[in-house]
Amino acid sequence: MHRVFDDIRDRLGLSSDITAVCAAGNWRPAKGKLLSVLSPIDADLLAEFPIAQMTDVIDVVAAAKSAFMQWRLVPAPKRGEFVRRIGNALREHKESLADLITLECGKIRQESLGEVQEMIDVCDFAVGQSRQLYGLTIASERPEHRLTEQWHPLGPVCVISAFNFPVAVWAWNTMLALVCGDTVVWKPSEKTPLSAIACQSIVNGIAKEMNIPAGVSNVIIGGADVGQALAANRDLSLVSATGSVRMGREVAKTVAARLGRSLLELGGNNAAIVTPSADLELALRGIVFSAVGTCGQRCTTLRRLIVHDSLADKLLARILLMYERLSIGDPQDDGVLVGPLIDKAAADAMDKALVVASAQGGKVHGGERITEGVPEGGVYVRPAIVEISRDAPIIQEETFAPILYLMRYQLFDEALSIHNDVSQGLASAIFTSDVCEAERFCSASGSDCGIANVNVGPSGAEIGGAFGGEKDTGGGRESGSDSWKAYMRRATNTVNYSSGLPLAQGIQFELK
Numbered sequence: 416m417h418r419v420f421d422d423i424r425d426r427l428g429l430s431s432d433i434t435a436v437c438a439a440g441n442w443r444p445a446k447g448k449l450l451s452v453l454s455p456i457d458a459d460l461l462a463e464f465p466i467a468q469m470t471d472v473i474d475v476v477a478a479a480k481s482a483f484m485q486w487r488l489v490p491a492p493k494r495g496e497f498v499r500r501i502g503n504a505l506r507e508h509k510e511s512l513a514d515l516i517t518l519e520c521g522k523i524r525q526e527s528l529g530e531v532q533e534m535i536d537v538c539d540f541a542v543g544q545s546r547q548l549y550g551l552t553i554a555s556e557r558p559e560h561r562l563t564e565q566w567h568p569l570g571p572v573c574v575i576s577a578f579n580f581p582v583a584v585w586a587w588n589t590m591l592a593l594v595c596g597d598t599v600v601w602k603p604s605e606k607t608p609l610s611a612i613a614c615q616s617i618v619n620g621i622a623k624e625m626n627i628p629a630g631v632s633n634v635i636i637g638g639a640d641v642g643q644a645l646a647a648n649r650d651l652s653l654v655s656a657t658g659s660v661r662m663g664r665e666v667a668k669t670v671a672a673r674l675g676r677s678l679l680e681l682g683g684n685n686a687a688i689v690t691p692s693a694d695l696e697l698a699l700r701g702i703v704f705s706a707v708g709t710c711g712q713r714c715t716t717l718r719r720l721i722v723h724d725s726l727a728d729k730l731l732a733r734i735l736l737m738y739e740r741l742s743i744g745d746p747q748d749d750g751v752l753v754g755p756l757i758d759k760a761a762a763d764a765m766d767k768a769l770v771v772a773s774a775q776g777g778k779v780h781g782g783e784r785i786t787e788g789v790p791e792g793g794v795y796v797r798p799a800i801v802e803i804s805r806d807a808p809i810i811q812e813e814t815f816a817p818i819l820y821l822m823r824y825q826l827f828d829e830a831l832s833i834h835n836d837v838s839q840g841l842a843s844a845i846f847t848s849d850v851c852e853a854e855r856f857c858s859a860s861g862s863d864c865g866i867a868n869v870n871v872g873p874s875g876a877e878i879g880g881a882f883g884g885e886k887d888t889g890g891g892r893e894s895g896s897d898s899w900k901a902y903m904r905r906a907t908n909t910v911n912y913s914s915g916l917p918l919a920q921g922i923q924f925e926l927k
């Protein structure tokens with residue numbers, strides 16, 4: 416077996432028997448096709464087990480449904496106590512979980528620690544929220560009537576997560592869903608099932624200690640057929656899915672056909688504008704982190720840079736210099752800033768995009784495969800910058816790899832128009848010291864994205880704000896602010912404490 420994985424597994428107290436399904440706290444093997452989990456670092460085999468089939472969907476949904484009947488009755492602050500304990504356990508296992516995330520998805524250790532911290536932060540947020548599931552009291556138009564809103568648990572929730580944030584996005588959804596009184600069925604990415612198994616085991620342990628119905632949290636590791644079966648299952652009140660626009664369209668169609676709710680966080684094609692007044696040193700750091708962090712595989716990765724003509728050459732030269740100095744290699748090593756791509760298919764997609772970009776008039780810098788000084792078996796690339804025209808069709812596409820398209824503008828309105836001229840709408844940024852430009856960017860006629868930052872790159876959001884985007888990004892909001900409302904149902908209550916029966920809108924309805 417794998418030495419590093421074995422050590423992490425021991426530290427986390429995980430069983431050596433890895434199985435694809437956990438329903439009501441019980442891990443059990445499935446009978447689907449054999450899944451080989453490879454580390455993107457060196458393609459070493461970490462684990463191998465059969466994945467779930469459609470029939471397993473019935474079991475996990477039944478477990479979540481039965482636990483929901485009890486969990487919805489537990490007072491919300493008590494549900495918060497469960498999440499508080501999960502957060503404490505995540506703190507305790509932060510290092511080991513980060514090691515596992517790095518091993519399984521290839522992000523550098525600093526980013527993996529950040530991902531675990533993101534889970535801890537959202538636990539804290541959800542604990543506070545568990546005492547703030549407020550409804551409104553509304554002035555009734557009728558005498559001696561009370562008009563109020565209450566928020567009730569919604570039902571079992573399905574969370575479909577992606578490989579690039581194997582656990583944080585699950586935690587955004589799950590911790591809120593749990594305090595809201597919902598139960599969860601989690602379908603993690605097939606590329607990163609081990610991180611999911613580790614987190615689920617932590618939750619199982621605390622549920623057991625606290626005598627909480629184990630079915631509040633369930634896991635099913637399976638392929639697209641399992642995802643579709645979950646989306647189609649009427650017992651799952653909400654399907655929260657993170658991934659590609661293509662996958663999101665399928666999920667949305669299936670969930671809509673049964674009039675269920677979906678919460679989508681799909682692709683981004685995120686841009687940053689750099690204006691003449693920008694602090695270039697600050698902009699440079701923001702640009703490079705957002706463009707090459709997680710090897711360009713974040714939903715929030717900076718993919719388009721829109722630079723004022725007067726500084727484009729200077730900025731490009733500086734970015735290229737920084738790109739040359741980037742240490743690319745084993746993400747477990749201190750000082751490495753860019754790890755591998757998730758797999759060879761990702762590298763092939765990157766190569767293809769660069770060929771297309773240059774056929775469309777783009778001038779490509781970097782983007783080559785790296786084979787020296789990196790672990791054998793993994794796919795390592797030098798991040799690419801492509802000088803390109805705003806009319807090149809390739810810039811409309813999100814390639815999940817470190818490719819940054821650089822475009823030039825003359826007038827600020829032109830920059831805004833280039834910025835919004837894509838089908839996705841997740842994250843965006845402007846680097847400027849001009850308050851009017853900054854405010855324009857954040858205004859209704861500025862960035863059309865769900866996230867619009869000033870002097871901060873588009874990636875690396877805090878959990879306290881609502882996270883998500885518009886247009887093809889799917890419109891969902893997860894994590895902070897009032898995103899909790901997505902996990903509850905609202906009941907409007909009118910209570911008449913008078914002895915009459917006045918009708919709304921002054922309607923008279925009397926027997927003569």
Ligand code: UN1
Nearest residue numbers: 580713714715874875876
């Ligand atoms: C994602 O890529 O799906 O803002 C989530 C960020 C992270 C989360 C990204 N906090 O980049």
